[in-house]
Amino acid sequence: MYLSTYSTMSCKFTLQPQMVQASLIVQKEGVGYCTKVPRNVNMAKLRNGYLFPEISVREFQHLEKYPNAKLISLGIGDTTEPLPDNIALSMANYAHGLSTAEGYSGYGAEQGNKALRKAIAETLYKHVPVKDTEVFVSDGAQCDITRVMLLLGSNLTIAVQDPSFPAYIDSSVIIGQAGDFGDEVGKYYNIEYMKCGPENNFFPDLTSTSKTDIIFFCSPNNPTGHAATRNQLEHLVEFARDNGSIIIFDSAYAGYITDDSPRSIFEIPGAREVAIEISSFSKFSGFTGVRLGWTVVPEELLFSNGFPVINDFNRIMCTCFNGASNIAQVGGLASLSPEGFQAVRSLIDYYKENAKILINTFNSFGVKVYGGTNAPYVWAHFPGRKSWDVFAEILDKTHITTVPGSGFGPGGEEYLRISAFGHRESILEASKRLKNLFSKAE
Amino acid sequence: MYLSTYSTMSCKFTLQPQMVQASLIVQKEGVGYCTKVPRNVNMAKLRNGYLFPEISVREFQHLEKYPNAKLISLGIGDTTEPLPDNIALSMANYAHGLSTAEGYSGYGAEQGNKALRKAIAETLYKHVPVKDTEVFVSDGAQCDITRVMLLLGSNLTIAVQDPSFPAYIDSSVIIGQAGDFGDEVGKYYNIEYMKCGPENNFFPDLTSTSKTDIIFFCSPNNPTGHAATRNQLEHLVEFARDNGSIIIFDSAYAGYITDDSPRSIFEIPGAREVAIEISSFSKFSGFTGVRLGWTVVPEELLFSNGFPVINDFNRIMCTCFNGASNIAQVGGLASLSPEGFQAVRSLIDYYKENAKILINTFNSFGVKVYGGTNAPYVWAHFPGRKSWDVFAEILDKTHITTVPGSGFGPGGEEYLRISAFGHRESILEASKRLKNLFSKAE
Known part of the structure; x- marks a missing residue:
């Protein structure tokens, strides 16, 4: 009809x-x-696919071509080792308890369970001025990057490290801050790219960096694996204060720091008035699939009109989010118990031992590498070569996926990011295959 | 220094x-x-607090005033009954398995696990044309409302039912679609409010409804509890097709429908070319705290330039989201197994029995109520009274929280939303207290 x-x-x-x-x-x-x-129009400005799904497609196509290949993925930075028993058990017990009258719970606070916020503040920010009420629990750092962009809106300018994790730029494009993409420069016109490479010890030359409203900064850095020094972060905070900028500091890999590099931007005096910190249990507790993270917004962080950023972020969390899974939050809390914390540190040590093997592997045939000592990523330099070409060659000849550096911005050209997440036997096998390929090549 | x-x-x-x-x-x-x-500027346009946290504050203040009061919450629609054992057990087993080499898993697909997408398509859309690849698993409907807004962008006009779930309007304000709020009319100027009350059988007069790009429509409706009839939804789809609009259909309460009202907009011929459906396990499986939902974007839904909406939504899910918790997804899958599905239906029947008790209660002292037969909400009419006043009176005199209808838009004035979620003994006690208050009043 x-x-x-x-x-x-x-x-x-x-x-x-x-x-x-x-x-x-x-x-x-x-x-x-x-x-x-x-x-x-913002969605139309996004370039190609998001990097990591694109690499999955390449893996898929490779396996169609070589159906019997034993693929080793050192591409997407994905945890591979089982969770410590007490953490898994705490979630299992809680989940089973949901079938009992005493154990059931519905909606939690949008900001996260009080006990977990407290544990994050007291354990991970032990000697750092962060209050539990400033900690907002989330379902992961990637989701919070978008929520922070929603909070800040489209009429702002942003700066990113080059190379950097693609979600900063992509979420800025989606919210409408990036402007058009210039094919000839490989950059979005309205984004300030802060080149960070070995030539400047992975810290931008701030004297030639334009003032922007927002500065994304990731340390230990994904993809370069560089942990910014205290001195570098002091300069960053000073730069932000001079310009009235807000730093969005991504400390998702802070658990991998073993030297005295700061694990939080809030270790730097003056940072509470200019920074937001986004972090995650993904690589810390092996929660990539469980999904749990947090964001710290200090009370002292104020917009130009004096309005507290924390108030608007609280509103975003209440309106656009509805709390992280209660089961995941119990797991996060268990990770911060003395027993859990120790077990999690062993996990991290395992991945760092992998990184050491990879560093030695590349060194053995003369490829210069960076990172890997305070981070689960090794950043390998192939001077004069296109990173997608090196990616393709390694995939084709050794059945190993990596990530082409140019996927993280023009500053990543000539580099590959090699993830140290993997079973030890895979890392050792990858090492053998790589040595075989590159020793032959010489 | x-x-x-x-x-x-x-x-x-x-x-x-x-x-x-x-x-x-x-x-x-x-x-x-x-x-x-x-x-x-968009954040500054949001009015007051988000409704539900505001009600929590009122509860909190009430308990400060009456520290010994036995508060009964019929306010926030939050599930109270334990999960069926097989669903909780499936999550517990999976969580515990994360501590084993065979059971561990990291990042899942951003779109959700294949098995769950398939189960949603085959179980919940059994006789409805929805493919598993069109189902995107999420951490809940509220989060997907914002992600759909991000996808669509700020340069669009929207229409909402009045009254309606506040997240539609608030997320539109945040994304920049709403314009300024007019205090004199109690509405945002750029939003089309479609009045839905008993006078029009809770379906807007479409002949006087302005054409908009986006039409939010929730059925069974939150707050009114009205499930749109097939004929009403046919008219809605026809209206959208005539105007070239996209319907964002919220079916979070579809599991509560027991008559032949459509459970999905995609039961209506022609809807695949004009609708997105957002839905949730929250009220279906009692997953308000576990966090799991989904959104269906049909392949045939195209922007004006012919570009498929599903492609952009896929990009949003890959960039701004990183998959729902793997543990929650296992629980979702268990809810859709034959055993789980039957157990979940019993849970729903329990809440619907509560709703029947509440309907009878209000009828007993002559307050006219709507909804409650296909939904867990009862919509009670107090002609000539401000809904915040009735809310406050009931809270003060019976220690029961409800939700003032005006919190859902100007069309909710004179109404209260009463949630049927609660333990049976609380519902019976609430019934007694309400009868006591309103019988006295006459």
Whole structure:
């Protein structure tokens, strides 16, 4: 009946190739019904696929070509080792308890359970001025990057380390801060790229860095593995204060620091008035699949009109989020118990031993590497070569996936990021294959 | 050292009263360092606190006044009954398995585990045209509302049912679609409020509804409890198709439908080209704390330029989200097994029996109620009275929290939403107290 009254709104459409779970949706063309809703111009500005799904597609295609290949992934930084028993057990007990009247719980506080916020403040910020009420528990750092962008809005300028984790730029593009992409420069016009490489000890030359509203800074850095020194972070905080900028500090890999590099931006005097810190249990407790993170917004951080940023962030968490999974939060709390903390440190040591093996491997055939000592990532330099080419060569000849450095920005060209997450036997096997390839090549 | 070089940027600030975990941050004034980052104008347009935290504050204040009161919450719609054993056990086993080499898993697909997407498509959309690849698993409907807004962007017009769940409007304000709030009308100027009350059988008069890009529609409705009829939804789809609009259909309470009202917008022919459906395990499986939901974006849904909406939504999920907790997903899958599904249906029947008790209670003293038969909410009418006044009177005299209808929009004035979530003994006790109050009053 009413179908006959349909207006005959039709349009030509082209389905773009798009990655869904490591398989391509084939490009289609046709004529069909189109709504009158315009595509979001910000979404149209995003370049290609998000880096990591793109690498999954490459792995998938490789396995189609070599169905018997024993693929080793040193690509996506994904934890591989089982959780410490007491952490897994705490979640198991809690989950089972949800079937009892005493153990059941519904909605928790949007900001996270009080006990977990307290444990984060008291354990991970033991000698650092962070209050439990300033800790907002989340389902992971990547999600909080977007929520912080939502909080800040589109009319701001941003700076990022180059290279850097792609979610900073991509979420800025989605919120509308990035401007157009310049193919000739490989950059978004409205983003300030702060080159961080071995030539400047992975810290930008601030005298030539434009003032921006927001400065994303990740330490230990993903992808370079460099942990900023105290002196470097003091300069960063000073720079932000001079310009009235807000630093969004990503400390997701802070657990991997073993020297005296700061584990939190809030170790630096003056940071509470200019910084937000985003962090995660993913690489700390092996919670990549469990999903748990947190963000610290200090009370002293104020917008230009004196309004506290924490108030708006609290509103974002209450409106756009509804709390992290109660089961995951129990696991986070167990990770911060004395027993859990010790077990988690052993896990981290395991991955760092992997990193050491990888560093030695690359050194053995003369490829210069950075990182890996305060981070689970090794940053290998292949001077004069395109990083996607090196990625493709290694994948093709050794069945090992890595991440091409240029996926993290133009400053990553000539580099590969090699993840130290993996079973020891895989790392040793990868080491053998790499030595075989690169020793031959010489 | 570098501290002495601080620029002396100082400003006057006023900390607004803000709710954090049911306690007020006291209003403060002072002079301190302010960044130069302007507050997001969209955040400044949000009105007061988000409704539900505001109610928590009222509860908190009430308990300060009456420390011995036995408070019954029929306010926030939060599940109270233990999870079915097989669902809790599946999560417990999975969580414990994370401590073993065979049981451990890291990052899952951003779109959700294949098995769960398939189970959602095959169980909940059994006779409805929805493919598993169109199902995106999330950490809950509220989070997906914001992600859909991010996807669509700020340059769109939206319509909402009036009254409606506040997250639609609030997330639209945050993304920048709402315009200014007009105190004299109690509405945002750029939002089309579609009045839905008993006078129009809770379905808007579409002949007088302005064309908008986006139409939020929730059925069974929160707060009114009305499940739209097939005929109503056919008209809605026809209206969207005529205007080229996209319907964002919220079916979070679909599990409570027992008559032949559609459980999904995709039961309506033609909807696949004009609708997105957001849904949730929260009220279906009692997962309010576990956090699990999903969104369906059909392949045929195209922007005006022919670009598929699903491609952009996939990108949003990969960039701004990182998958729902693997433990929660196992629980979702268990809820859709034959045993789990039956157990979940019993849970729903329990809450619906509560709703019946509440309907009878209000009827007994002559207060007209709606909803409650296909939804866990009862919508009670108090003609001529302000809903916050009735809320306050009931709280003060019976120690029962409800939700004032005006919190859901101007169309909710004179109404209260009463939640049927609760232990049976609380519902019976609430019934007694309400009868006592309102019978006396007559």
